[in-house]
Amino acid sequence: MQEKKISAIRKIAKVLYSHQRDGNCCGVLPIVIDRGxxxxxxxxxxxxxxxxxxxxFKxxxxLDERFQILSYLVKFWAKVQDLNSQRxxxxxxxxxxxxxxxxLQ
Incomplete structure (x- = not known):
């Protein structure tokens, strides 16, 4: 089962590599970054x-459109404040x- 997961990730990496010049398929966190x-x-x-x-969350x-709007707003604010970075x-x-x-409860 683990081999199937690794194979799937490598296939995704191969497609991503084809769309950019440089790529790195290793690291601690499974993060894909589109530098462009x-x-x-x-x-x-x-x-x-x-x-x-x-x-x-979906x-x-x-049920309430305020949830999605406020979520985007707070996530954007957190990113600007460097409060939302896995690394x-x-x-x-x-x-x-x-x-x-x-x-919102």
Whole structure:
């Protein structure tokens, strides 16, 4: 099973390499960075807790549009303040979104 996961990540890396000049497929965190656009994302593999939280947040977003708007706003603010960076062990996006959900209860 582990070999299938590694194979899937390598396939993703191969496609990403084809769209950029330089690439690095190693590191502590599974982060993909598009230097051209300045976008960072991580690629979790079989993170059931994260998938469950994502489904819950999607449900909340469908019920109240303020949740999505406020989540984007707070995440943007946190990024500008350097409070949302996995590499620097600050708050994760999930933590920030959880705080927004708690605030809107």
């Amino acid at each position: 656009m300045g976008i960072e994302c991580d690629i979790p593999v079989e993170n059931k807790d994260g998938m469950t939280r994502s489904m819950i 449900l909340i977003s469908s 620097e062990l600050t708050m994760s996006s999930m933590s920030i979104i959880s705080l927004v959900a708690f605030h």
